[in-house]
Amino acid sequence: PEEVVKQYGADVLRLWVAQTDYTADQRIGPEILKGTADSYRRLRNTMRFMLGNLDGFSDAERVDLAEMPELERWVLHRLAELDERMRTGYASYDFQGVFRAIFEFATVDLSSFYFDIRKDALYCDADDSLRRRSARTVLDLLFHRLTTWLAPILVFTMEDVWLARFDGDGSSVHLQDMPETPADWRDKALAAKWSGIRRTRRAVTAALEIQRRDKVIGASLEAAPVVHVEDADVVKALKTVQFDDICITSGISVTTDPAPNEAFRLPEVEGVGVVFETADGEKCQRCWKILPDVGTHKHPGTCKRCTEALA
Secondary structure, eight states: OHHHHHHHOHHHHHHHHHHSOTTSOOOOOHHHHHHHHHHHHHHHHHHHHHHHHTTTOOGGGOOOGGGSOHHHHHHHHHHHHHHHHHHHHHHTTOHHHHHHHHHHIIIIIIIIIIHHHHHHHHHHSOTTOHHHHHHHHHHHHHHHHHHHHHTTTSHHHHHHHHHHHSOSTTOOGGGOOOOOOOGGGOOHHHHHHHHHHHHHHHHHHHHHHHHHHTTSOSSGGGBOOEEEEOOHHHHHHHTTSOHHHHHTOSOOEEEOSOOOTTSBOOTTSTTEEEEOOBOOSEEOTTTOOEETTTTSSSSTTOOHHHHHHHO
């Protein structure tokens, strides 16, 4: 143990213990510890993103649940589901299940989906925009839950993360209770709707990755694809959200027209075909979206949203 602590730190050793199935024989070695350290690093990156984007946050900019965009309400629904899993897991000493659930949520639902989408709003929206304030409200709620949920496992790391926001004598994450999660955060209808949206997004991002691999585009913001969707209910759902922002493109078209033969299809996402198109316009020097209105506003080289944010 002393050698592991010296090389990786005590929290990586604790994390290895939490990931093991204590009902069976344990295995440990360089490759296993390397994988554990990688999981630790990815969780640290999740916490670092939240800390960076919560700088200066106060209750004055907090947004009520009813006023939040759907994406934020979906995250809170997932938090409510995870809250139940955490309490059940800790009560039954299922540390392996607790960590697996948190890790999957942090890396898949947050880092690869929610954070990826909301970076644009956090970095480029006006400070007082509803979307940015909603995102920061959700980040604050995430922060308080993830730090207290992980504190029994990553003892030192969560203390450092907590003190980065709430420094001072007597401050400690280990003196905090796990926050109670309001029952009205659960929204099964919204979760079902966003399941279809996420499935369609997977097909779009996979199609764009091929264009990026082939050097046709350098980034997804250079694209404005046409998405052919067979399911009318999914199309209806897609038209109620800013699907271009969700796919991180400068534009997007959704249609129920049959997909042409050359359309990209992802085998595991049936009924969706994606036809690649490049975005029209000039690149905004602030948000990097390619839009036709860039250069027609007060600030040269910026789009309408960025011009208003700079006003």
